[in-house]
Amino acid sequence: MYVAKHLYARMSARKVRPFADLIRGETADSALNILRYHPNRGARMIEKVLKSAMANARDRRAPNAHNLTVIDVRVDGGPSSRRWRPKARGSSMTIIKRTSHISVELG
Numbered sequence: 693m694y695v696a697k698h699l700y701a702r703m704s705a706r707k708v709r710p711f712a713d714l715i716r717g718e719t720a721d722s723a724l725n726i727l728r729y730h731p732n733r734g735a736r737m738i739e740k741v742l743k744s745a746m747a748n749a750r751d752r753r754a755p756n757a758h759n760l761t762v763i764d765v766r767v768d769g770g771p772s773s774r775r776w777r778p779k780a781r782g783s784s785m786t787i788i789k790r791t792s793h794i795s796v797e798l799g
Contacts, residue, residue, distance in 0.1 A: 693763070694754065696745035698794040701737050705769045705792035708734035712765040712794075720746050720760040720798055737794060738765065745796045764797040 701708070711734050715723035720742065727739040742762070749757050770791035776784045 694745050694749040694752065694760070694798045696741050696748055696796050698737060698741045700770050700791045701794055702789070702791055703734060703737060704790035705767045707732075708737060708767045708792055708794060711735045711738050712767045715742070715762050716765050718762050720762060723762050738767075738796070741794050741796045745798045749798055760798040762796065763799040764795070766793075766795045768793045768795075 711727060711730065711732070714726055715738070718726065723742060724739065727735045727742065746757075746760065749760055754760070770793050772791065773789045775787040775789060777787055779785045
């Protein structure tokens with residue numbers, strides 16, 4: 693098991709999860725090819741974490757580093773920060789800046 697995580701990624705988990713569903717169960721090389729051709733920022737984030745997990749496998753001298761499989765990709769919600777924006781008639785509106793925790797596990 694080779695794991696890489698990106699904690700507190702500045703994007704909501706709801707926007708990143710569809711890309712996690714795309715690569716779950718694929719080989720690492722085909723997962724990279726799938727993510728490479730999506731223009732979305734969420735795909736870039738998962739791609740970086742996947743490359744980091746592959747590098748972790750190489751550093752730990754995995755015997756099957758060339759044919760690793762994406763066992764699990766998790767995108768969990770992280771803490772949210774709140775900001776205020778002035779609105780009409782002296783009121784205000786909350787802006788919620790969401791974060792997520794991205795975890796990729798290869799095996």
